[in-house]
């Protein structure tokens with residue numbers, strides 16, 4: 001039995017699940033045809049916060065469709081999840097589960113950084129947006145992005161940003177994201 005299992009923590013959500021319906025999705029940027037929403041993402045699909053048990057529903061395999069993940073043991077996963085959970089209102093990883101097969105088929109994260117500037121406001125960053133290649137083209141990437149963008153405002157961010165490769169710039173411009181004049185993204189890798 002896993003440690004989290006023994007403690008009954010397997011199904012603790014990373015963030016308040018009520019946020020999935022509290023965000024006013026009518027204000028989203030995308031148009032949906034057929035109509036879907038965070039509360040009704042499609043037949044057999046469920047949008048909800050990440051849980052520890054998603055380790056066994058293919059969450060880490062899904063992330064491998066995005067970038068290098070490496071070998072992450074369940075213990076490592078649990079420790080990272082609990083550390084994120086401890087940063088109250090800091091991490092919002094939302095997943096889409098195909099309940100017919102019990103697999104996580106889409107995921108994205110909003111990380112919220114607390115600031116002193118802008119009257120002690122917060123800045124959001126959207127990270128690790130991925131939809132399983134068998135489920136692409138069904139508006140789910142759009143749904144994840146729209147939801148997290150609206151959520152960032154709902155939880156008090158004064159702005160939200162993201163980094164992406166050239167080939168997905170067009171995807172993000174659909175949601176009001178722009179390359180800001182005179183602003184540069186700089187990075188040093190280790």
Ligand SMILES: CC(C)(COP(=O)(O)OP(=O)(O)OC[C@H]1O[C@@H](n2cnc3c(N)ncnc32)[C@H](O)[C@@H]1OP(=O)(O)O)[C@@H](O)C(=O)NCCC(=O)NCCS
Pocket residue numbers: 065066128129130131132135136137138139140141142143163164165167168169170171
């Ligand atoms: C990018 C990704 C999340 C899109 O997911 P998806 O569920 O297939 O996207 P959707 O079906 O919601 O498509 C929404 C819209 O974006 C467009 N779109 C989708 N992928 C796109 C891409 N790579 N580039 C440009 N436009 C794209 C679609 O044509 C659609 O346009 P429409 O609304 O005018 O019809 C998915 O392709 C993916 O997981 N890719 C691999 C991981 C990745 O690159 N993530 C982004 C990291 S920065």
